[in-house]
Every structure is written in C-alpha cells, then in structure tokens.
Amino acid sequence: MTRPLESYRALFPVLQEQLYLNHAGVAPTSLRAAEAVRGWMDDLVYHGISHERGWEAHCERIRALAARILHAESGEIAFVRNTSHGLGLVAEGLDWKPGDEVAVASSLEYPSNVYPWLHLKDRGVVVREIQTPSGGVTPEAVAQALTPRTRLVAVSSVQFATGYRTDLEAVGALCERAGVLFCVDGIQSVGCVPVDVKKCRIHFLSADSHKWMLGISGIGVLYVAKEVLPQVRPVLVGWRSTTDAWNFNRTHFELRSDAGKFEEGSSAYPGLYAMGAAMELLQEVGVENIEARIRELLARLEQGLLELGCEVGPAPEHRAGIFTFLPPGARVRELGAYLSEHHVAHSVRRGRIRVSPHFYNLPSEMDRLVELVRDFRA
Structure with missing residues (x-):
C-alpha cells in the first residue's frame, strides 16, 4: 500500500466536525x-x-x-x-x-x-x-x-x-x-x-x-x-x-x-x-499498516500525556487500539465532559478516559488531545 494514509480522511466526513477517537465504541463508517x-x-x-x-x-x-x-x-x-x-x-x-x-x-x-x-x-x-x-x-x-x-x-x-x-x-x-x-x-x-x-x-x-x-x-x-x-x-x-x-x-x-x-x-x-x-x-489499506499507524499514534499520545503526569495504560507490549488514561487529580467525568464540549469523540470506561484512534487519524490530533488535557488542568 503506497497511498498516504491521510488521503483516506476524505472518506470520513465526520472528521470535519469531530476529533474522532472512539472506534472501540461506535466507529463512523465511510462514504464507500x-x-x-x-x-x-x-x-x-x-x-x-x-x-x-x-x-x-x-x-x-x-x-x-x-x-x-x-x-x-x-x-x-x-x-x-x-x-x-x-x-x-x-x-x-x-x-x-x-x-x-x-x-x-x-x-x-x-x-x-x-x-x-x-x-x-x-x-x-x-x-x-x-x-x-x-x-x-x-x-x-x-x-x-x-x-x-x-x-x-x-x-x-x-x-x-x-x-x-x-x-x-x-x-x-x-x-x-x-x-x-x-x-x-x-x-x-x-x-x-x-x-x-x-x-x-x-x-x-x-x-x-x-x-x-x-x-x-x-x-x-x-x-x-x-x-x-x-x-x-x-x-x-x-x-x-x-x-x-x-x-x-x-x-x-x-x-x-x-x-x-x-x-x-x-x-x-x-x-x-x-x-x-x-x-x-x-x-x-492493509491491516498490518493499520496496526503500525495506530501504534505510532498511541506512542505519541502516551508521551504527551505522561509529560502531563497522567497515569496511562496498557503498556505498549499489551496494546492494540485502545488507550486509557487517568488525569492528575482524577477528575475523570469533568474531563470527559470538557472533551465532549470540544468535539472529541471518546469514552469513559471504569473510571478512566478511553480513546481509540484508527489509521486515518493524524499525529497532530494526538497533540490536540494532549493540549486539551493540559488546558483542562490549567
């Protein structure tokens, strides 16, 4: 697969209005x-x-x-x-x-x-x-x-x-x-x-x-x-x-x-x-390419959230597409509401924020999520 993964974003119009990170919940489907x-x-x-x-x-x-x-x-x-x-x-x-x-x-x-x-x-x-x-x-x-x-x-x-x-x-x-x-x-x-x-x-x-x-x-x-x-x-x-x-x-x-x-x-x-x-x-796209892209996105997100003092999981060796985190102070429901207000599709599961990006998500979107968590803490 030589086509850039970003080029598939046009198939998912929902990305124009949301930072969509809830594929472990209900994913948007494509124009195809x-x-x-x-x-x-x-x-x-x-x-x-x-x-x-x-x-x-x-x-x-x-x-x-x-x-x-x-x-x-x-x-x-x-x-x-x-x-x-x-x-x-x-x-x-x-x-x-x-x-x-x-x-x-x-x-x-x-x-x-x-x-x-x-x-x-x-x-x-x-x-x-x-x-x-x-x-x-x-x-x-x-x-x-x-x-x-x-x-x-x-x-x-x-x-x-x-x-x-x-x-x-x-x-x-x-x-x-x-x-x-x-x-x-x-x-x-x-x-x-x-x-x-x-x-x-x-x-x-x-x-x-x-x-x-x-x-x-x-x-x-x-x-x-x-x-x-x-x-x-x-x-x-x-x-x-x-x-x-x-x-x-x-x-x-x-x-x-x-x-x-x-x-x-x-x-x-x-x-x-x-x-x-x-x-x-x-x-x-190729499932192997999808797996590699998601791994890259979650590694970037993990680094940014760790710098904010968040508790994150699971460890990379036990990770597929789901990533969870707990902000300092554990104001999970308030943070979840704040993310929803800023059009971030996510879930709260068993007291933790759960995010799940797919292959067409961007590294910059992971940075945006980190920024929102930082702004919420401030």
Whole structure:
C-alpha cells in the first residue's frame, strides 16, 4: 500500500466536525460503505428482486473476504447480527453436560462474553473465574483456571475497558494441550490488528462490524472451525440452513455441513453491503499498516500525556487500539465532559478516559488531545 494514509480522511466526513477517537465504541463508517448500501437500495427500488442472484453472489464474495481477513475458510464463516448473537449461537449450540465448566474473566469482560455463559446455569454449566489482577487475561491466569471439567475458555481478544491485548496464540496453544475449546470475542481486534484464527488455534470467534471494521451496527461474522462445526447445533433453523435452500417446491430437511447452517433466513443485504465495502477498505489499506499507524499514534499520545503526569495504560507490549488514561487529580467525568464540549469523540470506561484512534487519524490530533488535557488542568 503506497497511498498516504491521510488521503483516506476524505472518506470520513465526520472528521470535519469531530476529533474522532472512539472506534472501540461506535466507529463512523465511510462514504464507500454508504455508497454500497445506496447502490443496493437503488437496485431494489428500481428493479425489485430482478438482481437477487447478483446480491447473493456479492454476499458470498463478502464471506470470502471475511475469511481472508481472519485467515479462515469461507465455509467456516457465518453472518450474524452482532457479536452477542455469534457468541450466543456457540453457547447455546454446544452439547453441555452437568458439571461442565467455562473459564471466563467475568469481572473484567464485556457482558456479551459473560451473559451467554451464565445463562447456561440451568443446564448445569459452571462459570469458573479467570483472575485478572493486571487488567487482562494472561496465559498463566488461564492455566490456573483450568480444571478437568473445563470444556471451554472464553476471552476477548482485547479487553474493552483496559485495552489489554490477550496473547491469543499462547492461550490457544494452552487450550489445545488441555483439549479445551477456545472461544474469542474479537470485536476489539478485527480491523485494527492482524487476526489469524488458525495460528491461534481458535475454535470460535465472533465480531460485529461497527467498531474497528468501520462497518455499521447489526451485522457481523461468526467463525467456527471446520473440525468443531459438527459439535454445534443451530439454535434456530430455517430454509437457508438446509442443503437445498432455494428449492421451495419440496420439504427436504438436511442441514448444511458448513457454517451456513447458522443462517436461518433471508440475508441482511444493507448491512452486508456496508460491511463488505468496509472490509474491502481494510484490505486495501492493509491491516498490518493499520496496526503500525495506530501504534505510532498511541506512542505519541502516551508521551504527551505522561509529560502531563497522567497515569496511562496498557503498556505498549499489551496494546492494540485502545488507550486509557487517568488525569492528575482524577477528575475523570469533568474531563470527559470538557472533551465532549470540544468535539472529541471518546469514552469513559471504569473510571478512566478511553480513546481509540484508527489509521486515518493524524499525529497532530494526538497533540490536540494532549493540549486539551493540559488546558483542562490549567
């Protein structure tokens, strides 16, 4: 990729009014994604379903693109409504036995990666806590949480509140040695850092497109490794779950053998078209380039905030796209309100300011944030 990253800013008009540093919350989507959705809408408005086969073919290209981004196979990718939907399909679809355990850092994780496992209590499944004194899930903590009854380990690739990046490769290797299933909430990593589900020995990964992927809410992907696909029973089934889906003249109930069995009905074309355009943009820029740019921006921000006496985290070696800080005096809510007044999109999570820039943000915007924090203190 030789095109300057700054040149992509024109695709994101929101940058004209905001210093946008909340991609870990809800990201702005691009003009390309909006154009893709309008194109499909115009097709429907003017031509009805005349080009439905073309829509379906395009969605299969999007599935293949998602597979490439995750280093998976197309048959291992299902389209889901959101991260919670995908994790719920896994939680409800496995054949649990009373006494089975799920290891999860429930005190730290986003609720989407806690509630599906707690919901299994009436099936006799026990949630076992992974300890997180450092603000993240470490391989050592996972090892300590494992017992002979552990069936599955559930982690976020990056913790939403602290920004701590999980060593997925090390945890995946640990799970493989223990014969344990490995499930990942990937929403805080897919789109900002490379993700390789095979290298990390991940069995399940769910992520929706409205954060780092730069898509829109209501659409995402679920990866299910082909070797465990037979172990997961679809919670919902419909015409699309079957091997002869487009033949409406007979009833032939035979479930698909690939991840398509989790898609029970009609496709969410607007969301898929938006997500497809967003993923094409990520591929064009290059996820490795995105990761390098974000790392550069956060290093610059860290230096400026440290000079102001702020407490910052996570450490560079545990960092993906999320950066948190605590100003001297800890007037977090007041600072958050001040930043909002000055059109800085950010979040406050568990008593800290959380910022999350993307590849098109500028070093000068990091300097601007530091200036605002300095002015607030004054």
